[in-house]
Amino acid sequence: MAADKLAVTRATFDEVILPVYAPAQFVPVKGKGSRVWDQQGKEYIDFSGGIAVTALGHCHPVLVEALKTQGETLWHTSNVFTNEPALRLASKLIAATFAERVFFANSGAEANEAAFKLARYYASKRHSPYKSKIIAFHNGFHGRTLFTVSVGGQPKYSDGFGPKPADIVHVPFNDLDAVKAVIDDHTCAIVVEPIQGEGGVMPATVEFMQGLRKLCDEHQALLVLDEVQSGMGRSGKLFAYEHYGVTPDILSTAKALGGGFPVSAMLTTNEIASTMSPGVHGTTYGGNPLACAIAEAALDIINTEAVLSGVETRREQFVTALKALDAKLDLFSDIRGKGLLIGAALKPQHAGKARDILNAAAAEGVMILNAGTDVIRFAPSLVIEPTDIEEGMARFAKAVEKVLS
Numbered sequence: 001m002a003a004d005k006l007a008v009t010r011a012t013f014d015e016v017i018l019p020v021y022a023p024a025q026f027v028p029v030k031g032k033g034s035r036v037w038d039q040q041g042k043e044y045i046d047f048s049g050g051i052a053v054t055a056l057g058h059c060h061p062v063l064v065e066a067l068k069t070q071g072e073t074l075w076h077t078s079n080v081f082t083n084e085p086a087l088r089l090a091s092k093l094i095a096a097t098f099a100e101r102v103f104f105a106n107s108g109a110e111a112n113e114a115a116f117k118l119a120r121y122y123a124s125k126r127h128s129p130y131k132s133k134i135i136a137f138h139n140g141f142h143g144r145t146l147f148t149v150s151v152g153g154q155p156k157y158s159d160g161f162g163p164k165p166a167d168i169v170h171v172p173f174n175d176l177d178a179v180k181a182v183i184d185d186h187t188c189a190i191v192v193e194p195i196q197g198e199g200g201v202m203p204a205t206v207e208f209m210q211g212l213r214k215l216c217d218e219h220q221a222l223l224v225l226d227e228v229q230s231g232m233g234r235s236g237k238l239f240a241y242e243h244y245g246v247t248p249d250i251l252s253t254a255k256a257l258g259g260g261f262p263v264s265a266m267l268t269t270n271e272i273a274s275t276m277s278p279g280v281h282g283t284t285y286g287g288n289p290l291a292c293a294i295a296e297a298a299l300d301i302i303n304t305e306a307v308l309s310g311v312e313t314r315r316e317q318f319v320t321a322l323k324a325l326d327a328k329l330d331l332f333s334d335i336r337g338k339g340l341l342i343g344a345a346l347k348p349q350h351a352g353k354a355r356d357i358l359n360a361a362a363a364e365g366v367m368i369l370n371a372g373t374d375v376i377r378f379a380p381s382l383v384i385e386p387t388d389i390e391e392g393m394a395r396f397a398k399a400v401e402k403v404l405s
């Protein structure tokens with residue numbers, strides 16, 4: 001028998017959900033490609049992509065097929081038993097990257113938690129238990145567990161949850177001298193997003209990333225790249241590190257990995273992985289067959305020339321439309337990011353209006369994101385139809401004009 005359908009609305013949210021979110025006033029009920037419909041049947045164009053998650057749009061037929069097929073086959077075994085989809089997905093991630101070993105989890109925070117624990121564990125086994133310092137960056141974001149939120153560089157997210165994990169140092173992003181000033185032989189890792197997402201869609205410079213790699217090598221520290229948001233094709237390459245000519249020691253991926261199904265992974269080398277042994281780390285759900293079968297299908301599609309090269313042409317379409325809007329309204333101080341992670345920073349005279357623009361955009365029928373109070377963020381499907389970009393940007397322009405008038 002089907003479960004009873006209780007009538008729920010946006011107002012229900014304020015009664016039953018922990019008040020840690022302030023969701024939009026409409027409730028999406030259905031999605032197809034880059035279009036979404038709400039409870040009233042109103043249609044939206046989705047430029048938010050579930051925060052860089054639904055990289056192949058909503059309900060992509062190949063992902064739906066993978067979900068249905070695996071859903072009728074085997075969902076969960078725990079890690080007391082391994083499974084074929086996890087072994088296939090790990091093999092494909094290894095074939096596509098620097099990595100030789102994979103650990104699966106369910107969210108970006110968990111993949112990062114594993115990454116940071118591994119960095120410290122490796123240092124304690126290979127070097128010294130006192131080699132525990134983690135260098136991270138202002139405005140960085142790595143998730144909401146206590147360790148990841150403490151490595152993150154926005155104190156407002158970690159304040160009130162103390163005592164915090166110790167020996168974590170934050171310095172300004174893209175500032176190599178600041179890193180040089182704090183790195184020493186007690187440093188076990190530098191943790192960085194190649195493109196800061198939540199922190200305002202800010203790409204690292206090539207000199208910065210290459211400098212970090214060099215400093216890590218000089219101090220026998222590990223370079224840990226958080227590619228939870230920048231990875232899985234978002235930048236136009238499978239992982240953003242490929243733009244920089246650097247190889248990480250550890251990399252985390254999540255968000256788009258499952259195309260909307262929760263799954264994450266931490267990638268590393270044989271040498272680093274070999275310090276760990278059964279029981280040292282683990283998870284119940286991580287690497288379950290259902291999640292891995294869907295992620296495998298997503299990876300097979302995303303990691304193709306057709307999808308990856310399409311990212312850049314779609315970016316150009318977005319940027320051209322944003323520049324046209326800027327020429328008309330004198331709106332943005334910067335249009336930045338890589339691939340289909342696009343940040344449009346509002347000029348000082350429009351500072352603080354990102355959220356108003358978001359709400360106005362929803363009213364016009366287009367879903368967008370902000371990154372802080374002053375940056376409009378776009379993270380659409382990597383295969384969004386050019387006609388959807390055109391229509392969505394027209395709706396966005398209307399919304400902006402309303403907010404400014």
Ligand SMILES: *Cc1c(COP(=O)(O)O)cnc(C)c1O
Pocket residue numbers: 106107108109110112141142143144193197198226227228229230254255
């Ligand atoms: C979203 C995000 C995370 C956290 O992922 P969750 O799945 O929400 O735990 C970590 N790092 C970066 C860079 C992210 O964008």
